[in-house]
Amino acid sequence: MKEKLLSFSINRSLIIALVGLLALGACKSKKKAVEPAPAPAPVETVTETPPPAPVASAEEVAAEKLENYFNSVAASGNTSMANQSIQETLAMFSNQETPVLIVIHEENGIKDYDEPTTIKKYLEYLKDTKKNLNFISDIRLDANGKVSELELRRK
Known part of the structure; x- marks a missing residue:
C-alpha cells in the first residue's frame, strides 16, 4: 500500500509541477505581449562616395595586351595565324x-x-612550342609608348 501511495503522490507532484510550469510560461508570454516593443534606434544613412577607380598605368595596359598576344601566339592553330599575331x-x-x-x-x-x-x-619560340610558360614581371616603355625592355618570369 505504501508503494501505491508513494506512486500516487509522485504522479500527483509531477502533474502539479507541469501545470505550474505551463502557468508560469503563459504569464511570461502575456507579459511580453503587454510590454511595448522598444523603438528602433534611428538609422543614420551615410552615403559614401566610392573611391575613384584605379587608373591603370601605361605599363600595366601594355603588359596586359602583351600577355594576351603571347597567349594568342602560343594557342594559334596554324602558322599563318601565329605569324599575324606576331606582327601585331x-x-x-x-x-x-x-x-x-x-x-x-x-x-x-x-x-x-x-x-x-x-x-x-x-x-x-612561343609559336614553335605552343606553350606560354612565362609572365611579364617588368616592362619598360620608351618616350613613344613602345616597349623598350621586357622581363619575364616562370609561371
Missing part, C-alpha cells in the same frame, strides 16, 4: 631586337637570367 605584337615594340630577359632564379634581390633573347626570337 611586334608593333608594340620599339624594334624587333628589343631585349627580353627571363629570370630563372632570384635570391636576396639578385636575379639570375637565362640567355638574353630578342622579342622576335621569343615570339618564334
Whole structure:
C-alpha cells in the first residue's frame, strides 16, 4: 500500500509541477505581449562616395595586351595565324631586337637570367612550342609608348 501511495503522490507532484510550469510560461508570454516593443534606434544613412577607380598605368595596359598576344601566339592553330599575331605584337615594340630577359632564379634581390633573347626570337619560340610558360614581371616603355625592355618570369 505504501508503494501505491508513494506512486500516487509522485504522479500527483509531477502533474502539479507541469501545470505550474505551463502557468508560469503563459504569464511570461502575456507579459511580453503587454510590454511595448522598444523603438528602433534611428538609422543614420551615410552615403559614401566610392573611391575613384584605379587608373591603370601605361605599363600595366601594355603588359596586359602583351600577355594576351603571347597567349594568342602560343594557342594559334596554324602558322599563318601565329605569324599575324606576331606582327601585331611586334608593333608594340620599339624594334624587333628589343631585349627580353627571363629570370630563372632570384635570391636576396639578385636575379639570375637565362640567355638574353630578342622579342622576335621569343615570339618564334612561343609559336614553335605552343606553350606560354612565362609572365611579364617588368616592362619598360620608351618616350613613344613602345616597349623598350621586357622581363619575364616562370609561371
